[in-house]
Every structure is written in structure tokens, then in C-alpha cells.
Amino acid sequence: xxxxxSLQQRQINLTHAYVVNNAALSSPDWKNMKNPSPSxxxxxxxxxxxxxxVGGGYGVAWGPALVPDGEHVAHxxxxxxxxxxxNDIVVVTSGTLADSIKDQIDDLDISPMVxxxxxxxxxxxxxxxxxxxxxxxxxxxxxxxxxxx
Numbered sequence: 401x402x403x404x405x406s407l408q409q410r411q412i413n414l415t416h417a418y419v420v421n422n423a424a425l426s427s428p429d430w431k432n433m434k435n436p437s438p439s440x441x442x443x444x445x446x447x448x449x450x451x452x453x454v455g456g457g458y459g460v461a462w463g464p465a466l467v468p469d470g471e472h473v474a475h476x477x478x479x480x481x482x483x484x485x486x487n488d489i490v491v492v493t494s495g496t497l498a499d500s501i502k503d504q505i506d507d508l509d510i511s512p513m514v515x516x517x518x519x520x521x522x523x524x525x526x527x528x529x530x531x532x533x534x535x536x537x538x539x540x541x542x543x544x545x546x547x548x549x
Contacts, residue, residue: 416490423476458481458490475494475540518534519541
């Protein structure tokens, strides 16, 4: 088992983040795909992860959930299963899409702070997240799994 705080695990985590963050970009020009389907994004994720030196060996257990912003995708979330231990579960959410007005608004909407219990009802800690984060998470959680699309 890979240590949760090893260099190898950090490389795997960064690979997952990079691949998902760029899963709605086409190869080889790395331009935003117009109106990508969940199956296109899923294919990009799996092809790119399995082509990497680290981060491969995963399948998609849920998603990808796409939150559109016009003809592009503002947020992508996917749950991966597999990896070195064959049963690791990894939740990956994309970072900032520079051309997305929705994503920029979500990133800048830091006030008011929202109780995490508004998103995760049974959260045992009194944590708060930014309003934009809450909006982005709620948009993702409102999506259905696209496996089989």
C-alpha cells in the first residue's frame, strides 16, 4: 500500500488532478471542447490516466459529472476505483477553467461563509466553506452518474 503522504502518492494525486482538470480539452491542440459529452470526458480521463507513468489502473465508478458554462465545462467531478491496490476509491474535482465565467464567479464568491452541514447534512464538525464553493459542490452533487453514456 502506498503511504498517504509519500512522494509517490503525491505524484498520483497530482496526475489525477491534472488529468481531470484537462479532461474537457481536446488532444493534441489542448483547446476547450465545445459541448463535450460525459462519455468523451470519461474516455479522455481513462486514456490519459492509463497512459501516464503514475495514476493509471483506474476505472470510473461514478461520473463524470459535468457542470456546463455555455458551450464549455466549468466543473468536472469523477469517482475513480482501482489503482495499485485495485480497490482504492478516489474523488477528483477539476480546478479553475480560465474561460469559464461561472467558474470565475464561483472562485471569487467567498462571502458569506456557508456551514458545511448545508451540503453534508451529517457533517460532525462546525466547518464553513465559501459561498462559491458551496454553489460549485451543489451543482456537482445535482448531477447523475453518466456511466454507460
